[in-house]
Amino acid sequence: MTPPPNPVLAAVLSRRSAARLAEPAPGRDDLERLVQAAATAPDHGRLRPWRLVPVSGDERVRLGDALGEAASSPEQARRATAKPLRAPLLLSIVHCPVPGHPKVPGWEQLAATTGMVTTLSLLLHGHGWGSIWRTGAAVQAPQVRKYLGLADGEQLLGWLYIGTRSTFGAAAERLPLDTTTKITWLDGAHG
Numbered sequence: 001m002t003p004p005p006n007p008v009l010a011a012v013l014s015r016r017s018a019a020r021l022a023e024p025a026p027g028r029d030d031l032e033r034l035v036q037a038a039a040t041a042p043d044h045g046r047l048r049p050w051r052l053v054p055v056s057g058d059e060r061v062r063l064g065d066a067l068g069e070a071a072s073s074p075e076q077a078r079r080a081t082a083k084p085l086r087a088p089l090l091l092s093i094v095h096c097p098v099p100g101h102p103k104v105p106g107w108e109q110l111a112a113t114t115g116m117v118t119t120l121s122l123l124l125h126g127h128g129w130g131s132i133w134r135t136g137a138a139v140q141a142p143q144v145r146k147y148l149g150l151a152d153g154e155q156l157l158g159w160l161y162i163g164t165r166s167t168f169g170a171a172a173e174r175l176p177l178d179t180t181t182k183i184t185w186l187d188g189a190h191g
C-alpha cells in the first residue's frame with residue numbers, strides 16, 4: 001500500500017532557494033510567528049544564541065550603501081550597493097554565542113543557530129514564501145556591522161533574502177545524490 005503523502009517530506013523535497021524574489025514579503029506578525037516556530041530547532045542548553053535584524057523598504061538602500069563602502073573597487077561597490085534590492089525583505093542573521101559556556105562549546109551554538117535558519121527557510125517555504133541564504137565577505141566588514149548594530153562577539157552569518165518567488169528564473173532540477181555513500185553502517189552492510 002502506498003503510504004499517505006507526508007507534508008514535512010513534501011516541503012523538504014520541494015523547497016528550492018530562489019535567486020529572484022519579488023513583493024510581497026511576509027509582514028511583521030507572520031514573520032514573528034514563523035521565527036517563534038523556528039526557535040524550536042534543536043539547541044543544546046536552549047541558549048537561542050542568535051538574533052535577527054530585518055531590513056526592508058528604504059533600509060535596503062542604506063544597507064546597500066554600507067555594502068558599497070565595504071567593497072574593494074568602484075565596480076564591486078556598484079554591484080554590492082544593488083544587492084539588497086534583490087528581495088523585499090532581508091533577514092540579517094546574527095550569531096550571538098555565549099562565550100566560555102561550561103557545557104555548550106562554540107560549535108554547538110553555531111549548529112543551533114544554523115539549525116534555526118534552516119528550519120525557518122522550510123517554514124517560509126511551507127507558507128508559500130521564497131527565500132535564499134546569502135553570505136559574502138561583507139559579513140565581516142566594519143561598515144556593515146556598524147550599520148546593523150552588531151556588538152563585539154556577535155557574528156553576522158549573512159542574510160535570508162525573503163519574498164515571493166518570481167514566475168521566471170525557475171530553479172534547475174536537483175541532481176540526484178546517492179546518499180547511501182554518505183552513511184557508514186558499522187555492521188558493514190551496504191544499501
Ligand SMILES: Cc1cc2nc3c(=O)[nH]c(=O)nc-3n(C[C@H](O)[C@H](O)[C@H](O)COP(=O)(O)O)c2cc1C
Nearest residue numbers: 015016017018131132133134135136157158171174
Ligand atoms: C551558510 C550559507 C551561505 C550561503 N551563501 C550563499 C551566497 O552567498 N550566494 C549564493 O548564491 N548562495 C549561497 N548559499 C547557497 C544557497 O542558499 C542555496 O542553498 C543554494 O543555492 C542551493 O539551492 P537550494 O537551496 O535550492 O538547494 C549559501 C548557503 C548557506 C547554507
